[in-house]
Amino acid sequence: MTNPFEDESGPYLVLVNEEGQHSLWPAYIAVPAGWTVALAAAPRSECLAHIEKNWVDMRPLSLVHATAARTGAGRA
Template sequence: MGETTQERTEYAEYKVVVNDEEQYSIWPVDRDDPLGWKSVGVSGTKERCLEHIRMVWSDIRPLSVRRRMQERAEGR
């Protein structure tokens, strides 16, 4: 099957970005950070960036959900 315009372009280098909900993603290193996201200072191949995310993002629930669950557990 040939490529379509819907397929994503693979970039040579990526950076790891994080949002205010402490959710991680990768983004092409030569592009400005998307709105609401900031670079964490890690860049490299797609595999290197994804490995970094696997190491640091152990709880994938958004920060707001984790806080609500903690408050309920503490009886607030």
């Protein structure tokens, strides 16, 4: 059995969770709780390009917000 996450010819989704983390997900597997579809079924290479373009800060959003609050970022 091949790994469904490494099937170059299969369709994938890009999922995003509440922390802004992205995931490549086989289109035929149900989307897990806590994740939403950010890119509908597309070729694996297109999904990976979408993730690379849109997930530029690997930190969870809760950490981004905590860091901003600590440093006063965003204050006028």
